[in-house]
Amino acid sequence: MWGSIVSEWLGLIFRWLHVVAAIGWIGSSFYFIHLDLSLKPSADLPEGVQGEAWQVHGGGFYRIVKYLVAPAKLPDDLTWFKWEAYTTWLSGFALMVVVYYLDAELFLVDKSVLDLTPLQAGLFSFVSLLVAWLLYEAACRSGLAQHELPFAIGGYLFLVLLTYAFTHVLSGRGAFNQIGALIGTIMVANVFLTIIPNQKKIVAALLRGETPDPRLGKAGKERSVHNNYLTLPVLVLMISNHYPLLFATRLNWLIVAIVLALGPIIRHFFNERHAGRASPWWVWGVAALGMIAIGLLSAAGPRGGQAGALSTAPTYAAAEEIILSRCSMCHAAEPVWEGITTAPKGIRLDDAEHIHRNARLIGRNAAWASAMPPGNVTEMTAEERAVIAAWVETEVR
Incomplete structure (x- = not known):
């Protein structure tokens, strides 16, 4: 412990x-x-200065200059x-x-x-x-x-x-x-x-x-x-x-x-x-298309099979059997997995009430993705993930 x-x-x-x-x-x-990008040239700048920038923050004004290589004389205090x-x-x-x-x-x-x-x-x-x-x-x-x-x-x-x-x-x-x-x-x-x-x-x-x-x-x-x-x-x-x-x-x-x-x-x-x-305002159009693409790719399902591939929706009993055998050793009031003393994130999956309550999370982590069990340590199969996915679809409608 x-x-x-x-x-x-x-x-x-x-x-x-x-x-x-x-x-x-x-x-x-x-x-x-x-x-660096906002520096502007000015006529009264010291020799070797690339440019200056005026900024305001916290009620005060700052004049900042940048030397192209270094000042002729090094200051006593230098912040790294x-x-x-x-x-x-x-x-x-x-x-x-x-x-x-x-x-x-x-x-x-x-x-x-x-x-x-x-x-x-x-x-x-x-x-x-x-x-x-x-x-x-x-x-x-x-x-x-x-x-x-x-x-x-x-x-x-x-x-x-x-x-x-x-x-x-x-x-x-x-x-x-x-x-x-x-x-x-x-x-x-x-x-x-x-x-x-x-x-x-x-x-x-x-x-x-x-x-x-x-x-x-x-x-x-x-x-x-x-x-x-x-x-x-x-x-x-x-x-x-x-x-x-x-x-x-x-x-x-x-x-x-x-x-x-x-x-x-x-x-x-x-x-x-x-x-x-x-x-370059076009950037945000590209970013939006990229985020849409990520959303579509995230729906591809877990490795090894397409979630929801069953022809008929299974019963809750079928999904419960899988969840109890693959998940409840950690997600329980008293976990039995070595090194785990409390249910991860407080999520229990050791009885019907908690399984129904967490149906969306179960689907997100174990059906549409293979995040759980972590490292697939309990060896949940692609067919079992498909059973859970089909049950979750009926559960959350």
Whole structure:
């Protein structure tokens, strides 16, 4: 029991820290991208200044200038924006260990997808994070990233192919988390290995009385732009585990492909507005079509069969037998599954009253998607999911 309690509390603490740190990182990132794009030239600016921006907030006015490379003299106080990024990744990886690695049997493995042991799944997850990041880093250092459009298209296809691979190795929930963790790893590595080191080299050059190499700032800016366009997709992927019709359906990898395309397109709209250029309103038409496509794909049903394929609607008794045998060991007043002390989310499925009350949730998680049982640990079959789907259809009319 104590192991389950400690795991639950660690999950809460790391999730809380992860969300707070991510808010700080994303907020500062979005702010500086907006600031950079909104700078305007002025006749009275100091030498080496690219532009200025006037802003108002909290009852005060701010005049902000940006040096193209660096000021001639370094100020005594200099604020570094880095710990938000580092804390986001460290807390996120800790959360991944607590939730996905220590409970891999439930959240990372799905034996109907691939029969892995928890150790094999964890190793695959960790190694694939490392290898995929190394490939991205090699592509950037080779100079490919300087060709923005081809690099963006290639990077998009790279992430889609990885998603397809992840959904055929890990559970749907695990695959979505994996591609989100991979993008987050790329983003924080950009900060840790390129953006901050290059800024430190610029500062060191100034302290030595030398002129900093402008290529350092350009390389840091390049990685910052990558992070800017990756932010919105990674946010969707990080919260996707709450939405079974996204991660636990047959065409889940296509849903990720659309999300990976929509995020940068939406960022493009705001970046263009911040830069004072014509607003690309077409973006919202594309976004709407993308969301409609996601909705249609989410109705494709679970992997291994089409829900609702029975010719006649089964009785409640048939559905109850499946639910009691596949779900009630966890969703009960006194769960019998090892490590679970209370019914997840307070949902009980151990008697007729609670089964009828939660019919919609049952359909959403176990019939139209395969989110439950997690990792399909009780080996619910496609035929059983079809029985539940047909019963739910009659129940909720």
